[in-house]
Amino acid sequence: MKPKFLLLISVVALPLLYWISNNAAELVLADTENATKISTNACQxxxxxCEVSIDQQDYLVSVVNDFSAGQAIQIEVEPKQLTGREQNNLEGVHFLLQGKTMYMGxxxxxxxxxxxxxxxxxRIPFCTTQVMLWQLDMTLQESGDNYLARYEFEMRQESGY
Structure with a gap:
């Protein structure tokens, strides 16, 4: 009885896991379709x-500490300069990171x-491949509107051999 049960579980669970690994990222990222795309000016x-602009207000986007896999990176987003408008125009800033080379959650x-x-x-997850391509979506919320800036970057693993 146990081998048949395990076979049944395998027949159902493995295709489901395969589908999730290939389609989960698309389902999560579907929420960004409503956001207005803004330029990242090809920033690395x-x-x-990096600098992004919303309604004549420029924002600086920076990583404060070491930028490496397996580490928590500190991100800051701040107005480049005050333009006479209220300093805190943004209502929220959200970052979503996913692997492009392979699904890493x-x-x-x-x-x-x-x-x-x-x-x-x-946190940038640690990957066992030599080079990993990542996609980072930054969503800025201002006056009830969402603005999306998308960054792609490579993370290279240092060879210890």
């Missing part, structure tokens, strides 16, 4: 201080507003 996330964080800027931690 994690290497450069979803890592996400909602930044908190502290001392005039949005700050938060995001």
């Amino acid at each position: 996330f994690g290497q450069d201080v 979803i890592s996400e964080t909602q930044l908190q507003f502290v001392d005039g800027k949005w700050v938060g931690l995001l």
